[in-house]
Amino acid sequence: MTSLEQRYRRLLAWYPKEHRAEHADEMLAVLLAGSAADQRRPAVRETVDLARGALAIRLRRALVGESGRLWLAAFNIAALIGSIVLLLNPLHRTLVAIIDLVDALLPGVRWTVMPSEPVGIAFVLRYLALVLPYALIVVLAWLGRKKAAAVCAWVWVVMDAWYETTARFRFAPGALSYLGAGDLWDAAPRLLPVVLVAAMLTLAPSPGPAPLGSRRLLVWTSAFVATLVLQKMHFAPLPLMIVAAIVVVLAARSRTGRRVLVVMSPLVIREFVSGIWLESIVVALAMAILGAALWLTRFAPPAVLPGTGGGSRRPEEDASPAA
Amino acid sequence: MQEPTFLILTALAAGPQHGYGIITDVLAISDERVRLRAGTLYAALDRLQGEGMIETDREEVVDGRARRYYRLTSEGAARLAVETERLRRNVETAASRLSRRPRMTTEPGTLGAFFRTAAVAGGAS
Numbered sequence A: 001m002t003s004l005e006q007r008y009r010r011l012l013a014w015y016p017k018e019h020r021a022e023h024a025d026e027m028l029a030v031l032l033a034g035s036a037a038d039q040r041r042p043a044v045r046e047t048v049d050l051a052r053g054a055l056a057i058r059l060r061r062a063l064v065g066e067s068g069r070l071w072l073a074a075f076n077i078a079a080l081i082g083s084i085v086l087l088l089n090p091l092h093r094t095l096v097a098i099i100d101l102v103d104a105l106l107p108g109v110r111w112t113v114m115p116s117e118p119v120g121i122a123f124v125l126r127y128l129a130l131v132l133p134y135a136l137i138v139v140l141a142w143l144g145r146k147k148a149a150a151v152c153a154w155v156w157v158v159m160d161a162w163y164e165t166t167a168r169f170r171f172a173p174g175a176l177s178y179l180g181a182g183d184l185w186d187a188a189p190r191l192l193p194v195v196l197v198a199a200m201l202t203l204a205p206s207p208g209p210a211p212l213g214s215r216r217l218l219v220w221t222s223a224f225v226a227t228l229v230l231q232k233m234h235f236a237p238l239p240l241m242i243v244a245a246i247v248v249v250l251a252a253r254s255r256t257g258r259r260v261l262v263v264m265s266p267l268v269i270r271e272f273v274s275g276i277w278l279e280s281i282v283v284a285l286a287m288a289i290l291g292a293a294l295w296l297t298r299f300a301p302p303a304v305l306p307g308t309g310g311g312s313r314r315p316e317e318d319a320s321p322a323a
Numbered sequence B: 001m002q003e004p005t006f007l008i009l010t011a012l013a014a015g016p017q018h019g020y021g022i023i024t025d026v027l028a029i030s031d032e033r034v035r036l037r038a039g040t041l042y043a044a045l046d047r048l049q050g051e052g053m054i055e056t057d058r059e060e061v062v063d064g065r066a067r068r069y070y071r072l073t074s075e076g077a078a079r080l081a082v083e084t085e086r087l088r089r090n091v092e093t094a095a096s097r098l099s100r101r102p103r104m105t106t107e108p109g110t111l112g113a114f115f116r117t118a119a120v121a122g123g124a125s
Helices: A003-012 A017-033 A044-063 A066-105 A121-142 A146-167 A184-203 A214-232 A240-252 A255-272 A276-299 B003-013 B019-029 B038-050 B074-100 B111-124
Strands: B054-062 B065-072
Touching (some): A003 A044, A044 A066, A066 A214, A066 A276, A121 A146, B003 B019, B019 B065, B065 B074
């Protein structure tokens, strides 16, 4: 055994075991046949090429097939759920403003304690104006209009960035967040969720409720909204965290659900952390997940995609009975 | 379909070949332009096998080493045919448009030549 052959064999150790068992000998033969007579060690370009090949085969094995199909389905649901999560905050504020207004108009009925924010039809309309763009994104994503949803989300990112950096004090203070205006760098953490959802809508092959089913997603969204409103009205039977915990436990029971949790993790962690280091970790995590989505949608063979393509348009038919 | 994939399938369209045979064949088909390396080739073979476009034909032992031959499946042949048809249409369109382009027989800088060229090019596109 020549030393060149030994060196090639060492490089082939990067390949998955079962691929090596099947192909190591013939790859070695190809490598040796292509080498110069007096060559002592693998060329750099050859080494890089082998590393790239090994990576491609490992990624394909890890993501393509059943597992890859589930990941794609998870990206599709996560893009929709992400836009719903963005909708929840302004929707909650609008509903609370409406309740406060009704409360003020009917003094005999006191549903809530003293309203924390100014009351009036103008405030309801102001919050409603924030609901509309998010609602539009959700509806488009729900209907499987991927391109339109993504474009709307990015337009909203730009408008949100403009609002965060320049217009905050001229418009509704505290409508999007309680912090003061600043430059784009300061605003970046607050923009992160919208940017994430816009990126997810762009990269997911066909966002929609496909494997979950429209009805179930609608029920859970309503449960969240109801909990938020009931909390305001002080007879919340279930605190929000418990509803969230139930959803997480239910999701963790299915294979797609666990993947959805992973894909959603940057958005969820973002809700609980602050500080530049943790934000950086969230961003890194989000980049990794979005990178994987990009790779998967680009390189996964179309043969593994059936069910996710047209599925979002006919969610009820695709809804699995269990989980 | 990317060019290396197209060339690998084209190499196998003539008949079963082993790894190094594919590399030399692709080099010949592409006029020495595409030199596949082992890592690229075997990643492509792995993917094509996963997609059902190629399959193992037979194994031989040469110099004490297993040499595996690959062949095109009917699905692979169909995909190659579709891609070839697509490329053929592109080539024919490009060729016919190029042939309709006027040669610059008159003096190039004159105004008349410019307008003739612009009119023909506008009509062809």
